[in-house]
Amino acid sequence: MKQLNLNVTPEFARDLRAFMKERKIKRKSDAIRLAVRELAERSRKNFDFRSWIGLALSDHPNPNPRFKSEDDLWDKKG
Numbered sequence: 001m002k003q004l005n006l007n008v009t010p011e012f013a014r015d016l017r018a019f020m021k022e023r024k025i026k027r028k029s030d031a032i033r034l035a036v037r038e039l040a041e042r043s044r045k046n047f048d049f050r051s052w053i054g055l056a057l058s059d060h061p062n063p064n065p066r067f068k069s070e071d072d073l074w075d076k077k078g
Contacts, residue, residue, distance in 0.1 A: 006032075016031055
């Protein structure tokens, strides 16, 4: 097996210790392997973008829009 060396931030080390405690993992290498494996499995699954529908409408609208309506936006003026 090949070796991988990581330089980590103090925050990463803290989060890794919390992950190890939560999962009752004794070795850092096992914890990192498990975290990477779980992330890879999640990334392979299809993402449901339906949760994004209407997300842009939930923010505050522009008080000074450049176009008054969608028709103005797409109107081809010579």
